[in-house]
Amino acid sequence: MKDFQKLFSKGTYLPLIEEFYSLQGEGLHTGKAAYFIRIGGCDIGCRWCDSKYSWQYGRDSLIKTEDLVKKIANKGYKDVVVTGGEPMMYNLELFTSLLKKADITTYLETSGTHPITGIWDWICLSPKPQQPPLQEYFDIANELKVIIYDVPSDFEWAEQNAKKINTPHLFLQPEWSRRKENTPIIIDYIKKHPKWNLSVQLHKYIGIP
Numbered sequence: 071m072k073d074f075q076k077l078f079s080k081g082t083y084l085p086l087i088e089e090f091y092s093l094q095g096e097g098l099h100t101g102k103a104a105y106f107i108r109i110g111g112c113d114i115g116c117r118w119c120d121s122k123y124s125w126q127y128g129r130d131s132l133i134k135t136e137d138l139v140k141k142i143a144n145k146g147y148k149d150v151v152v153t154g155g156e157p158m159m160y161n162l163e164l165f166t167s168l169l170k171k172a173d174i175t176t177y178l179e180t181s182g183t184h185p186i187t188g189i190w191d192w193i194c195l196s197p198k199p200q201q202p203p204l205q206e207y208f209d210i211a212n213e214l215k216v217i218i219y220d221v222p223s224d225f226e227w228a229e230q231n232a233k234k235i236n237t238p239h240l241f242l243q244p245e246w247s248r249r250k251e252n253t254p255i256i257i258d259y260i261k262k263h264p265k266w267n268l269s270v271q272l273h274k275y276i277g278i279p
């Protein structure tokens with residue numbers, strides 16, 4: 071992947087793993103239609119990651135940023151969710167400025183571990199304990215989404231992040247493989263701590279990408 075760094079430094083190319091039109095399945099915007107762009111590469115390595123296929127990519131994944139935006143705009147999509155992998159490993163200034171010129175609303179899913187680039191209408195911060203977010207994300211994120219896998223330590227992690235962040239939109243989301251055992255525990259936790267909301271990966275329950 072080092073070979074590609076020159077191409078990425080100005081944001082003129084991006085490693086595109088997949089793109090699809092679907093409904094948002096997590097967080098505050100659940101149920102809204104959006105075009106998803108999954109960018110390859112991630113240096114966080116969550117053991118429960120459900121998009122491990124995005125960690126590696128090859129030359130055939132590279133796409134010219136301008137071409138990608140043209141394609142999205144020509145199809146008439148008005149909302150674009152950029153996810154990964156970890157999108158902030160790349161310079162997304164060019165990508166998002168072209169999207170904004172096309173009057174497209176931009177949503178980012180990030181773990182917040184790399185300096186922010188780009189123009190974002192909505193930032194979902196999903197912090198990971200093994201590599202905590204940079205401070206700047208706590209000031210600008212629009213929602214906090216904490217994945218609950220290990221109980222109770224992930225609740226403690228969630229509270230640490232909630233103390234720092236500057237948004238009222240706080241979500242706890244059961245990690246998919248442990249949803250059966252952890253969802254009731256999370257519901258009980260939210261009843262006792264009602265500043266939190268439940269997020270449940272709706273897209274997986276209803277079988278859409």
Ligand code: SF4
Pocket residue numbers: 112113114115116118119120121122154155156181198
């Ligand atoms: Fe997977 Fe996201 Fe964790 Fe990266 S940060 S390993 S893409 S869940």
